[in-house]
Amino acid sequence: MRAERLLLAIVVLASLTTLAYSAALSTAQVSQVGGTGLVNVSKADVRVLSVKLGSADFAVSTIDVVTLSLSSTVSGSYLVQVFVSVGTCSASGSTTASLSPTATTLTVDVSPDCAYSSQATVRVRVTQP
């Protein structure tokens, strides 16, 4: 009799826990019992291996395109944003790409075109899409 009561208590407790867990997952932003929100669990080292200015093969006078070579230690889809700064001209462009540990070449159109008349800075930002 005592064992049956104990058994009943455990089953009821376990059932209530499951119900509470399910309700929390269905109605709230709880991602794990005991935690809140989403947890990023996969850290990626994104590598920008090369950057080329402009669409011309040589004697680049206008930066209308930036060609990149990128890789990531974690394969997946990434948002690649490019910000170009030449003197007072600022341009940007973006694309979504699938990156992997093997280098991928991307061509990103930037707008507006910037004249390559002085030192140019290209900032590449890689995030989740």
Next chain:
Amino acid sequence: MSSKPLLLLAVAAALTPSIIFSILITVNQVSILPNRPDTAYIFGRDTSSGAQIERIQLNLMGNNVATVTITIWVPIRGTYIKQVELYDSSGNLLASGSDTRFEQGSRTRTIDVTPDVPIDYVATVKACISRTAPCL
């Protein structure tokens, strides 16, 4: 049936949904977070001669940057010094290298950088070119 196996069976049956739920949630919530989302490349241009850097490439040996290949455009022939510098995200210089030689037109040069540094530490790559004074 004795009460002990029944007890174990009941506990296992009650906990199974929770375990399955946990596995599903864990798998579904894996997301990719780049360690360092921004990388900057600085392309130098010698405004007096029009010489300019047009492409920069990091060459790896393992995970370390060993050399940097640059493509330059030199409209006025002469002797030019090309320098490359690698910085971390705090702006500290990690490695550098340079090359000086006679140049004209479109050229690709590979420059050794010392010391070798892990590419994942490199946040900014700077390459510049300038014309050296002509020899008399």
